Amino acid sequence: MSEPVPENTTQEEKPTSFSVFYSCMRCGTRVSQSELTRLPEIKCICGFRVFTKVRPPVVKTVKAY
Ligand SMILES: [Zn+2]
Numbered sequence: 076m077s078e079p080v081p082e083n084t085t086q087e088e089k090p091t092s093f094s095v096f097y098s099c100m101r102c103g104t105r106v107s108q109s110e111l112t113r114l115p116e117i118k119c120i121c122g123f124r125v126f127t128k129v130r131p132p133v134v135k136t137v138k139a140y
Pocket of ligand 1: 099100101102103104119120121122123
């Protein structure tokens, strides 16, 4: 079954409402960017300091020919 895709591509990502989250590489705890900037140092509650950027679930359709 193939559903018709509505042409609703005008809603792009808005930088103003774009909330960036960071996920701890060790325990996977998510911290928002604004929360991280409030901290004296970027550090997870588990003590790990390596985070990966978590993107919001944006589904992009790529046409493959
Ligand atoms: Zn952690």
